[in-house]
Amino acid sequence: MFNKKVWGSLVMAAVLLVTVGCGSDAKSTSEEKTDSAAKVYKIGISQIVEHPALDATRQGFIAALKDAGFVEGENLKIDYNNAQNDQTNNLSIAQKIAGDKDDLVLAIATPSAQAVVQQVKDTPVLFAAVTDPIAAKLVDKLDQPSGNVTGASDSNPEAIAQLMKFISTNFKEVKKVGLIINEGETNAIVMADKAKTELAKYGIELVKAPVTNTSEVKQAADSLVGRVDAFYVTLDNMVVNGFDAIVQTANKKHIPLFTSDRDTVENGSFATVGFKYYDHGYQVGQMAVDILKNGKKTNELKITVPDKLDLILNLKAAEAQGIAVTDQMKAEVKDPANNIIQ
Structure with a gap:
């Protein structure tokens, strides 16, 4: 017959092992959740020049991200670059962004978009305030653009x-x-x-x-x-x-x-x-949310126009x-x- 004290000790040891194992799993799961929640998304922005329409576009874009839970200073870092309408600056900004490890890039206005698209090949690129993305050679088609580029035209x-x-x-x-x-x-x-x-x-x-x-x-x-x-x-x-x-x-x-x-x-x-350029930017911001939060690919998001x-x-x-x-x-x-x- 088993000694009751021995048997009791064995049972207690088994319980402790299970508890420690479960605690380890729970801690691991908790750490994974914390790591995921702590992710800071990086977005590079290239804007050709400051003027009200382009500034409003950027503001609308950032507002859409914020409404979806992407907040600057918390889980979002934005690298904003303005070329001041200088093409040398414009190219330098695109080259810098290409070397950064961004989760997404936004190019505001046709010249900025053209420079960014030439330089950034592996990161999702969105454009805004672009009149004709096909004529500008940013995309090959509007409904299902190939490559890593999509966005919204500001011209109907x-x-x-x-x-x-x-x-x-x-x-x-x-x-x-x-x-x-x-x-x-x-x-x-x-x-x-x-x-x-x-x-x-x-x-x-x-x-x-x-x-x-x-x-x-x-x-x-x-x-x-x-x-x-x-x-x-x-x-x-x-x-x-x-x-x-x-x-x-x-x-x-x-x-x-x-x-x-x-x-x-x-x-x-x-x-x-x-239309309002703020709304135009907000529309592009919603596309960014689809990519960052919902896992959409750029070729799943068609080029939109103001309606x-x-x-x-x-x-x-x-x-x-x-x-x-x-x-x-x-x-x-x-x-x-x-x-x-x-």
């Missing part, structure tokens, strides 16, 4: 068509529209060609005034005075960077000024057909430019509470 060709129709319908005296343009920027060329085609339908000519740097914008605007009946500005980073000079000329000479995004309307142009288009009017700019805003113009605004700027 329908927006240009609607704006040019608005001009022809409400400004019968406009026979020539002046365009200050950096012809070295792919997105500006694409939009200019679309505007030219649309204006031609109404017998209106597009007159270009090329620039090669921002300091030439005012001179270009002044050179169009007396030659055109209205101004138009595309999503041209170089030109938008000198936008205040165009506003000054338009106001001084009472020339209607039309642009391609809400931010420039808020900053002095009369009208556009557009909430509306006419946006600035009544103060209208007064400064000598424009009589009619009830017919206002009636074309779908959301007057937000898109008629007093």
Whole structure:
């Protein structure tokens, strides 16, 4: 017969072994969870220049990440780089980002996206504020882009068509529209060609005034005075960077000024057909969440375009430019509470 004391000791030893084993497993599981929760995601951002539309894009992107639980200073580290519209800086930033171990890269505006896509090959790349990603050679197709690149275009060709129709319908005296343009920027060329085609339908000519740097914008605007009946500005980073000079000329000479995004309307142009760049950036931020949190691949995320288009009017700019805003113009605004700027 077994000694009861011996038997009791054996049972207690077995219990201790099981408890220690379970405790070890629990500790291991706890450590794994802690390690996972402690992961800090790194995102590199390249932005070509500071101006309201691109800044709003970045802010919307970061807001979408925050809403999904990615918070700077906690589990998110953002390396923000601005090229200040200098192509040498732009390339250097792309090369630096390529050498970093980021979880994801965001390129804001076409020149930044082109440089980043050339340099970054193994990390998911998202782009924003790009007019034509195929013409810019960022992706091969829109629905299922191959490689490591996807994102959102900030141009819906329908927006240009609607704006040019608005001009022809409400400004019968406009026979020539002046365009200050950096012809070295792919997105500006694409939009200019679309505007030219649309204006031609109404017998209106597009007159270009090329620039090669921002300091030439005012001179270009002044050179169009007396030659055109209205101004138009595309999503041209170089030109938008000198936008205040165009506003000054338009106001001084009472020339209607039309642009391609809400931010420039808020900053002095009369009208556009557009959307909020903050919302555009937020949309790209949601794509980043799909990649970082939900494990999506870039080729599973199609290129998106703005789909909430509306006419946006600035009544103060209208007064400064000598424009009589009619009830017919206002009636074309779908959301007057937000898109008629007093």
